[in-house]
Amino acid sequence: MIIKTVNLETVCGVTSRLPENDKPEIAFAGKSNVGKSSLINALMNRKSYARISAQPGKTQTINFYNINEALYYVDLPGYGFAKVSLAEKEKWGRMIENYLKKSRQLKCVFLLVDIRHEPSANDRQMYDWIVHNGYEPVVIATKLDKIKRSQLQKQLKLVRSGLGIGSQVTVIPFSAETKQGRDEIWDLIEQLTSGDDPDKAVQTD
Ligand SMILES: Nc1nc2c(ncn2[C@@H]2O[C@H](COP(=O)(O)OP(=O)(O)OP(=O)(O)O)[C@@H](O)[C@H]2O)c(=O)[nH]1
Ligand SMILES: [Mg+2]
Numbered sequence: 686m687i688i689k690t691v692n693l694e695t696v697c698g699v700t701s702r703l704p705e706n707d708k709p710e711i712a713f714a715g716k717s718n719v720g721k722s723s724l725i726n727a728l729m730n731r732k733s734y735a736r737i738s739a740q741p742g743k744t745q746t747i748n749f750y751n752i753n754e755a756l757y758y759v760d761l762p763g764y765g766f767a768k769v770s771l772a773e774k775e776k777w778g779r780m781i782e783n784y785l786k787k788s789r790q791l792k793c794v795f796l797l798v799d800i801r802h803e804p805s806a807n808d809r810q811m812y813d814w815i816v817h818n819g820y821e822p823v824v825i826a827t828k829l830d831k832i833k834r835s836q837l838q839k840q841l842k843l844v845r846s847g848l849g850i851g852s853q854v855t856v857i858p859f860s861a862e863t864k865q866g867r868d869e870i871w872d873l874i875e876q877l878t879s880g881d882d883p884d885k886a887v888q889t890d
Contacts, residue, residue: 695748712759723861747762762777785814785820792877793874799827801832824848825858857873
């Protein structure tokens with residue numbers, strides 16, 4: 686995908702109204718610190734446009750990035766951050782759930798899980814929400830650079846068994862350090878957002 690323009694167009698807090706966008710949206714969900722903002726930066730060809738931090742819980746809003754005036758990447762708040770109060774966690778949970786239910790333009794939710802660890806109960810719940818709301822799930826296994834090549838198959842199995850998914854669900858290993866997996870994710874986004882109108886298709890190289 687050729688990235689021409691990126692623009693953080695809308696930032697939604699707990700009480701904000703969701704935007705009524707007229708272009709397809711692709712959302713990125715996953716626990717705090719899993720690498721959502723890093724993946725979004727990589728998919729925008731930007732180093733740090735989406736905020737990244739070693740401090741979990743950085744993205745506390747739903748951020749809509751307008752890409753090429755053709756589609757949106759939607760950065761969702763991370764869940765499962767221990768230092769946040771239960772009330773706050775519930776607010777974010779409701780905010781994410783509300784977005785999944787209400788968005789008319791959401792085409793796909795990418796669920797990010799850390800390739801080094803077995804998915805958590807929260808990851809499974811997120812996966813179930815995605816499927817329950819009628820979206821095709823795509824799993825991105827992040828931080829690929831942190832494991833040895835010889836561990837890859839074993840870790841992918843762990844991700845699949847932890848989420849309870851079979852071979853029909855796509856799992857893409859990705860590294861924000863090496864950008865491995867990025868082209869595959871871009872291809873998928875292009876397929877998902879090109880829609881029925883060929884004139885509106887995202888330009889490809
Ligand atoms: N080695 C390595 N580090 C990564 C990768 N992706 C993210 N990180 C690091 O993990 C930390 C968290 O990354 P973020 O992209 O901020 O994670 P997030 O999911 O947006 O976190 P929240 O906004 O808190 O939900 C940062 O220190 C990143 O540099 C990766 O592929 N490889
Ligand atoms: Mg973030």
